[in-house]
Amino acid sequence: MTAPTKPRTSTVTCPNCGKRNRVPAAADSIPKCGNCHQPLPWIVDAGDDDFAEVAEQSPVPVLVDMWATWCGPCRMVSPALERIATDRRGRLKLVKVDVDSSPRLSQRFEVRAVPTLMVLRDGDVLARQPGAAPEPALRNWLDQALQSEETQSDH
Numbered sequence: 001m002t003a004p005t006k007p008r009t010s011t012v013t014c015p016n017c018g019k020r021n022r023v024p025a026a027a028d029s030i031p032k033c034g035n036c037h038q039p040l041p042w043i044v045d046a047g048d049d050d051f052a053e054v055a056e057q058s059p060v061p062v063l064v065d066m067w068a069t070w071c072g073p074c075r076m077v078s079p080a081l082e083r084i085a086t087d088r089r090g091r092l093k094l095v096k097v098d099v100d101s102s103p104r105l106s107q108r109f110e111v112r113a114v115p116t117l118m119v120l121r122d123g124d125v126l127a128r129q130p131g132a133a134p135e136p137a138l139r140n141w142l143d144q145a146l147q148s149e150e151t152q153s154d155h
């Protein structure tokens with residue numbers, strides 16, 4: 001049983017000054033270091049019950065990693081995604097979803113391969129990538145997804 005919507009936090013080390021910070025899974029603005037006030041990497045877990053709050057209501061674009069504990073390629077892709085999210089802290093949130101404990105999300109996004117990666121903005125899927133890919137390819141894929149979205153929202 002999960003407790004009724006209690007704010008969850010995770011702990012990250014500030015890449016700028018090294019101080020450990022608590023980061024909320026869901027917030028209206030990007031988390032910043034309490035010591036040096038630089039944006040912190042925003043890397044959190046979500047599941048069926050809190051995906052809307054954590055991913056769809058995020059103030060910055062979200063990279064979703066649908067993974068599984070038994071999936072070998074996931075163990076290679078996840079650290080790459082964490083590096084990307086750390087490089088783009090303040091501009092990107094990484095949300096990890098364990099498909100085995102999130103059957104509703106797996107069904108909704110029709111996940112047939114793990115990892116399945118998605119770029120979300122305001123709950124809209126901008127791009128999806130079934131299966132693993134090398135880190136440079138993932139960076140390109142992410143850039144293209146966010147670029148096309150920026151062009152579309154240009155007035």
Ligand SMILES: [Zn+2]
Pocket residue numbers: 014015016017018019033034035036037038
């Ligand atoms: Zn800091």
